[in-house]
């Protein structure tokens with residue numbers, strides 16, 4: 001792990017706010033929960049003001065069930081800098097009014113290494129547009145994955161690390177494209193191989209986990225201790241919805257790294273390195289409400305996998321962990 005100078009951190013904040021199109025006429029609200037030792041609120045406010053915007057800090061008691069007056073205030077913002085990862089569904093109401101939202105949780109040196117660029121957005125948008133047209137996705141791997149879904153019920157989506165367009169939600173940093181399978185359409189086998197990552201466990205898999213998927217749901221989880229941990233974690237929710245397939249897509253950040261997680265203690269990072277590393281297959285379980293679906297189970301596993309091949313309508317986007325699609329390569 002490295003540290004960076006306060007002046008460098010200030011520059012990063014100015015750059016991310018500029019990429020997020022902060023204008024002198026705009027209002028930026030920085031929201032966070034109490035008792036966090038964090039230089040980001042002051043940095044964000046100072047840099048937003050240096051761009052001519054009005055900027056203020058809003059402390060909320062927790063990530064859910066925001067007070068009514070806090071929601072009313074957030075609706076007045078052009079850009080919300082969310083340092084807490086607010087889960088209150090009324091953030092969507094703010095976005096429907098045009099408010100942009102940028103979540104920032106990673107430590108300074110990761111913000112520095114993964115500072116996004118306009119080119120990241122362009123590549124992510126190419127991937128999103130391709131997803132938007134796709135009817136099928138198939139993923140294979142040498143470890144034994146052979147997994148297919150039908151697409152079209154949910155939009156193609158992407159993140160690219162800044163919030164520049166009205167209503168856009170994003171997280172700094174990380175670029176990737178994703179969508180959700182048509183309800184009931186996911187079928188096949190996903191083999192999470194050694195070295196693949198499981199969030200929120202923040203672990204590298206030591207023994208392959210084989211997931212047997214039928215008609216949209218994981219029906220069987222087999223393997224060693226990692227499989228047992230996953231199975232036990234999911235069982236605790238006592239909810240069949242936890243076994244559904246959530247967002248699926250691929251990583252597009254050259255500056256993200258698979259190995260970064262191993263350099264930190266649990267809780268020191270948010271995991272954007274794993275979710276965004278170039279050419280990953282990001283498989284996940286549980287809710288699909290972010291895509292517009294009805295499933296809201298709180299049990300959500302993100303599983304970035306290495307070395308997979310991902311095809312849309314038989315056209316390769318990623319081959320054995322390498323992005324090959326035109327317009328998406330970096």
Ligand SMILES: [Fe+2]
Pocket residue numbers: 247284300301302
């Ligand atoms: Fe996720």
